[in-house]
Amino acid sequence: MTRPVVHKSEPVTLVGAGVFNADDLTLALKHAPSLVAADGGGNALVGHVQAPLAVIGDLDSLTNKARAAFSKVMHHVGEQDTTDFEKCLTRIAAPVILAVGFTGGRLDHTLSALNTMARHRDRPVILIGPDDISFLVPHSKITLDLPVATRLSLMPLADARVDTKGLRWEIRDTALHPVRAASISNETTAPQVDIHAMGPLLITLPQAALVAAITAVRAG
Missing domain, CATH: 3.40.50.10240 (Thiamin pyrophosphokinase, catalytic domain)
Structure with missing residues (x-):
């Protein structure tokens, strides 16, 4: 080690x-x-x-x-x-x-x-x-406190089964893959967003969301 x-x-x-x-x-x-x-x-x-x-x-x-x-x-x-x-x-x-x-x-x-x-x-x-920040969903799930209408993109870095709550275009227990499906320029519709991912899933947010990202990643 x-x-x-x-x-x-x-x-x-x-x-x-x-x-x-x-x-x-x-x-x-x-x-x-x-x-x-x-x-x-x-x-x-x-x-x-x-x-x-x-x-x-x-x-x-x-x-x-x-x-x-x-x-x-x-x-x-x-x-x-x-x-x-x-x-x-x-x-x-x-x-x-x-x-x-x-x-x-x-x-x-x-x-x-x-x-x-x-x-x-x-x-x-x-x-x-x-302009942006990017990070992976830690330990299969993350909860983000963000202003409504915040731009949020989800990009799988390998096979990832994803479920979300609080986005304009929700993803319901869906398999994402880098060359098949992703969620680019989605948007929050609630002050709290829940994302579950089985597999490496990259979240991209505006740089202004850095504090929220740090808090969520640490909690994860």
């Missing part, structure tokens, strides 16, 4: 090497003040007001400036069977990980992050982008 490099009782912010803006990082740190970088994500933190507690990965993407700045907190994981994102998820113990810099830029990196999340459903991760 992999021992944690970072162990926190509160949410942790994880920065990747993808494209993100300063506002996204500021938002994440507001709710998850402990900061960790995944390999090249450390480059964006050089000179940042807050230094990372750890830089985790194979460290092949770190600049010399980042290596000098974070030499005391670098944790080299040399094996090449996993991505830096996966290396971090298996070495951070926290109730929620807010991941910034994993959905912008290269599409293959975004798809890789979703693949990692689907294979590590026990790790509660919320991806933060400039």
Whole structure:
């Protein structure tokens, strides 16, 4: 079993090497003040007001400036069977990980992050982008407190049997699959939404719903 490099009782912010803006990082740190970088994500933190507690990965993407700045907190994981994102998820113990810099830029990196999340459903991760947030239904069910008319999309990452309550277009004990059926741009019709999913189901909400998502994921 992999021992944690970072162990926190509160949410942790994880920065990747993808494209993100300063506002996204500021938002994440507001709710998850402990900061960790995944390999090249450390480059964006050089000179940042807050230094990372750890830089985790194979460290092949770190600049010399980042290596000098974070030499005391670098944790080299040399094996090449996993991505830096996966290396971090298996070495951070926290109730929620807010991941910034994993959905912008290269599409293959975004798809890789979703693949990692689907294979590590026990790790509660919320991806933060400039407009949206995405996360998996934890432990087969989740209850979200959201304003009525909030946009909500459901995308299965593998076979998933789904049942919902509180959406405009309800899903009733239906089998969803990435290449067959999903629920994109659905909408809440009640202040509380219940979603049950047997299988990896990705929820996407507006970024403004981050607090509600953190609360629901932690409760799950």
